Amino acid sequence: MLQLNFSPFPILESERLQFRRLTDADAPEIFALRSNPEIMKYIPRPLATTIEDALAHIKLINEKIDENIDINWAVTEKGNDKCIGLMGFYRTQPENFRTELGYMISPEHKGKGYVTEAVKTLLDFAFNTLNFHSIEAVIDSRHIASERVLQKNGFEKEAHFKENFFYNNEFTDTVIYSLLKRNFK
Secondary structure, eight states, rough: OOOOOOOSOOEEOOOOEEEEEOOOOGGGHHHHHHHHTTGGGGGGOOOOOHHHHHHHHHHHHHHHHHHHHHEEEEEOOOOOOOOOEEEEEEEGGGGEEEEEEEEOOOOTTTTSSSHHHHHHHHHHHHHHHHHSSSSEEETTTTOOHHHHHHHHHTTTEEEEEEEEETTTTTEEEEEEEEEEEGGGG
């Protein structure tokens, strides 16, 4: 079974981005992300309605890090500590050496290639430092931008489930992409 240890917290960087631990000071940015209906359109979770919701989300993320279960990072541009996105791994299955990738970025930072760059950095860490064997991403089939990010990073479509998820009074399709360590470039 895979043994995870996120202490000390791994601070990562890519060409243009830095990845650090979330703090309560990030609550306004997390609230802006998780209360935005456009960002949350394809994420089946209730919209945040208060800063307290954002603080609770940060607390949950940090508890999972402290328990060595899952890990998420605040994404910032180099030279600016302001959180522009939230990315990481959750629903980790240490017994299967597998985890699920998730990501979101502020609307003003979309279209710059940041998510693709960030995903590559996180995949490198997951495969080469944490020693995962496979990583999956579960997305709404309508989320074309997310699908492109995954394809650019070498993920392959494994499954397309028709109307298997009911949220906000509608049935939606779920698509599962995955990447094996041996196929990571």
